[in-house]
Amino acid sequence: MEKRATFGHWWIGIAFAIPQIILIFTFFYWPAGQAVYWSMTLQQPWGGGNIWVGLDNFRQILTDPLYWNSVVRSFVFALFSTLLAMGIGLVLAVFVDRELAGSKVYRVVMIWPYGIAAPALALAFRFMLAPEAGLLAFVNRLWPGLWDPGLDGTDAMIAVIVAFSWKYVGYNFVFFLSALQGIPKSLTEAAALDGAGWIRRLRDIQLPMLTPTVFFLLVIDITESFQDSFGIVDIMTSGGPARATELMVYKIYFDGFRGLDYSGAAAQSIILMILIVALTVLQFRFIERRVHYK
Known part of the structure; x- marks a missing residue:
């Protein structure tokens, strides 16, 4: 007989769920809602509140060739970084799975x-790849x-x-090695x-x-390449030279915190979020068909 955990009182389950609900609302829904609001307003230069402008910020961004250049660079970055990380990770996992010399290390x-x-x-990579040393x-x-x-x-x-x-x-x-070791040796x-x-x-x-x-x-890798590349770009190149490494996530920071265009940066963050969601849906829609779960 299957044993299931039950609560003696209905409020116990709610009490356990409330902390998680508060965390999700505080660190996801509230910031996301604020970003949506800022993206549809225009902050006055000397304070005094925001002016509602609707979709004007999005129209301005989507007609800016510099923004589309950052989109193209982000896709190039995502493609090659994902292929490189997954390819090398798979090769190393295969070597370790075959228990070649040094595999335990x-x-x-x-x-x-x-x-x-x-x-x-x-x-570290900025120094290692510097053209004047090493x-x-x-x-x-x-x-x-x-x-x-x-x-x-x-x-x-x-x-x-x-x-x-x-x-x-x-x-x-780590994931490739775990998957390889899960394949029956027979x-x-x-x-x-x-x-x-x-x-x-x-x-x-x-x-x-x-x-x-x-x-x-x-x-995971494609999603991370779009949203977790800021620190590397900022330290190594600061988006340069001549905006050559100005990815979408870095452009949000640059326009918002250096250009002080908070409304435009918020609109860019919404576009980036929609893009990541769309890419994930497309992957589940078309690539998952080729996945063998059995």
Whole structure:
């Protein structure tokens, strides 16, 4: 017989739910409601309250070519950082799952980068990828001007993509390794007895059974790339050079706190939220069809 926990009084369940309801309202619904309100008003320059302008802020943003440039850069950043983090995480997980030399060390240390704060990580990569010091300085002496993220927008974008991906490689690694170890060994051993090499086993057996994990990490990584890249961009490039790394989340900060356009920044945050929700829905609508749960 199935045993279920029950409350003797109806108010006990509500008492347990109230703290969580207060937290959700305080840190999600209230800020989101305030952002919606600010996005439809215009703050007067010297105080005195807000003026209701409706959708004017959104019209101004959506007709601004600089904003659309930030959207394109955000998609480029999301695409390459997600592919890089997931690809490297999967490769490392496969090596550890095969118990190659050093796999136990990898298993312990690979998650550490995810625990590093984004500003600290960005500061470290800013020094490591500096063109005037270290290995890259030597490379620049051989090929002058080959690498300079301070002047070249492409180099700057590569730098922030590498730094962001490095942080999330460990996160992806843990999930991929867990999924690989959850695959019955009898399947891969039977394929090995039939003469299938490890690449064939990975392609035909393991990867199809990893699709739920791949789908989960794809949703998480894309979402994080749109909203968790601010610290890295701010420390490494400050959106430069010439706005080459001004992603959507950084433009919200720059316009709101430096340009003092709070209403426009609020409207941009609403657009970013809608974009993330839309991307998540599209992934569930079209990509989840290829996921094998059994």
